[in-house]
Amino acid sequence: MEPSKVTLEDVTAVRKRIEVEIAAADVQAELDRAFQLVGQQARLRGFRPGKAPRSVIERAFGDEVRRDVLSRLVEHSFHHAVEHHRLAIVGSPDIDAEALKPGEALRYSATVDVRPPVVVGDLGGLEAVRPSTAVGDADVEHVLSGLRNSVAQLRPVERNEVEAGDVVTVNLTSRLDGAEPQRREGLHVEAGEGTFPLALERQLVGQHRGARLSLRVPYPEDYANRNLAGKTAEFEVEVLDLRAKELPPLDDDFARDHGRSETLVELRGKIREDLERQAGERAERAVREALVEQLLARHQFEVPESMVMRRADAILGSLDVRLPEGVDQERALTELRAQVRPTAERDVRADLLLDAIAEQEKISVTDADVSAEIAAVAAREGQPAERVRAVYDRPEMRAALAARMSRERALASVVARARIMPNDGSGEVARGK
Numbered sequence: 001m002e003p004s005k006v007t008l009e010d011v012t013a014v015r016k017r018i019e020v021e022i023a024a025a026d027v028q029a030e031l032d033r034a035f036q037l038v039g040q041q042a043r044l045r046g047f048r049p050g051k052a053p054r055s056v057i058e059r060a061f062g063d064e065v066r067r068d069v070l071s072r073l074v075e076h077s078f079h080h081a082v083e084h085h086r087l088a089i090v091g092s093p094d095i096d097a098e099a100l101k102p103g104e105a106l107r108y109s110a111t112v113d114v115r116p117p118v119v120v121g122d123l124g125g126l127e128a129v130r131p132s133t134a135v136g137d138a139d140v141e142h143v144l145s146g147l148r149n150s151v152a153q154l155r156p157v158e159r160n161e162v163e164a165g166d167v168v169t170v171n172l173t174s175r176l177d178g179a180e181p182q183r184r185e186g187l188h189v190e191a192g193e194g195t196f197p198l199a200l201e202r203q204l205v206g207q208h209r210g211a212r213l214s215l216r217v218p219y220p221e222d223y224a225n226r227n228l229a230g231k232t233a234e235f236e237v238e239v240l241d242l243r244a245k246e247l248p249p250l251d252d253d254f255a256r257d258h259g260r261s262e263t264l265v266e267l268r269g270k271i272r273e274d275l276e277r278q279a280g281e282r283a284e285r286a287v288r289e290a291l292v293e294q295l296l297a298r299h300q301f302e303v304p305e306s307m308v309m310r311r312a313d314a315i316l317g318s319l320d321v322r323l324p325e326g327v328d329q330e331r332a333l334t335e336l337r338a339q340v341r342p343t344a345e346r347d348v349r350a351d352l353l354l355d356a357i358a359e360q361e362k363i364s365v366t367d368a369d370v371s372a373e374i375a376a377v378a379a380r381e382g383q384p385a386e387r388v389r390a391v392y393d394r395p396e397m398r399a400a401l402a403a404r405m406s407r408e409r410a411l412a413s414v415v416a417r418a419r420i421m422p423n424d425g426s427g428e429v430a431r432g433k
Contacts (some may be wrong), residue, residue, distance in 0.1 A: 003077040004105075012303040018081050022106040030073060031102060034065050050079045073100075078110055088115040088372040091306035111302035118356035121298055127419035128290035133279040135272055136399055143271045144297055148250060150259055161209040164192035166242045168204055180321040190245070198303045202359050213237040226339065264371070288411055291418055292350050303348045310335045311344035351407060358410040365402045365409070372406055 005021040039051045039057045045397055047056070058065075074097055082089055089112045097108030161166055168189050175181040191204040201211055216234040223229040248254050252263045259267035316336055355362075370392075380390040392398050 002080055006081045013302045015113055018110045024105040027106050034069050070100045087240050090304050113306045114299045118352055120308050120356050120360045126291050128287045129423050131283045132423045133283050135275040140268055140271050148247050153246045155246050155395050157244045162191050162204050162207050162242050164205050166191050169241040171238040175234045177231045193392050212237040223304050247404050299353055307348045308345045311348050312340050315340045354407040354410045360408045363409045365405045370402050
């Protein structure tokens with residue numbers, strides 16, 4: 001249904017209000033058609049099919065018919081208005097429409113978020129330092145030590161006193177800033193390992209079976225876990241048992257059994273290769289992140305709130321956040337969104353800017369490119385190609401992958417022109433790869 005009148009109002013650069021009017025004659029014509037169709041299909045007692053008077057049809061189905069007609073008129077006219085004004089809408093519109101009244105025009109407003117116009121500025125003069133990718137012997141030994149610890153055996157000991165490195169079985173009751181206590185029984189803690197609050201581990205060393213401890217552990221304001229930062233935890237600890245950790249010999253047999261290598265030398269070589277690959281990937285990400293930050297600093301534009309909130313929810317979803325029972329779920333979710341909002345807004349701005357760069361650079365991603373990337377994803381993840389292709393059969397998933405590939409290519413073109421300096425003290429300047 002083509003509206004008789006459409007006006008567009010700028011609420012902000014990324015939010016528009018569309019005022020739509022559909023002529024009374026067009027509204028009435030749609031109502032008449034809808035009631036005629038219902039009359040032909042309705043089965044009403046006392047009337048043959050298609051013979052019930054309009055007044056009877058209206059009494060029986062009037063509200064439902066008018067709601068359906070209103071929904072259809074709004075949907076069709078809204079899409080017409082969006083196409084007429086060439087709006088790149090994001091998210092769902094907020095519709096404000098009154099009920100249909102026979103003989104009267106339909107007027108409603110729709111408020112929508114739109115993609116911002118992003119004008120790409122100067123892309124020259126960007127530079128970044130590529131972090132060192134050097135891997136030392138100590139790094140290799142640290143990984144080897146972790147692998148060795150992962151297959152360590154626990155053996156009983158006759159002594160009662162806990163020594164550093166012992167695995168201690170405890171019952172632990174913890175309370176955070178006066179909240180309800182949480183009790184865990186049969187918990188294994190490696191004394192002095194650093195996986196639990198250091199005050200707790202320091203107190204375990206030198207204790208004995210059956211000992212009971214009461215500890216207060218203040219967490220610093222800059223503690224990595226924001227739920228604990230600046231708070232004080234209280235622990236009630238009961239030492240139940242202790243065992244010594246027995247590490248397997250570090251030899252060729254260990255390499256064959258646990259490192260998928262024929263010799264210890266080969267295992268160390270594989271570990272070094274993995275560490276160097278990971279270091280290279282981290283360095284590449286660091287370079288790209290540094291250049292994106294410079295790009296964002298040069299390009300200031302507003303972003304739609306709906307896009308930011310969707311990204312915030314996606315971030316929380318990727319973190320697998322689980323809200324505890326007994327809390328106000330909506331309030332807790334709002335607080336979590338607020339915590340990740342800066343990251344979400346930055347991500348949205350980066351995506352929009354890279355989309356604009358891709359358009360300016362005439363970067364395209366063909367359907368064949370997407371299919372090749374899907375095959376590459378399957379190979380990297382060791383998944384059957386058919387299973388991965390099935391995930392991307394949905395048009396929205398395929399479109400999302402194409403968009404991501406386009407942004408990666410746009411960023412690669414930025415990196416290729418940037419001045420990349422290695423962090424090795426040589427002063428040598430490299431070009432992005």
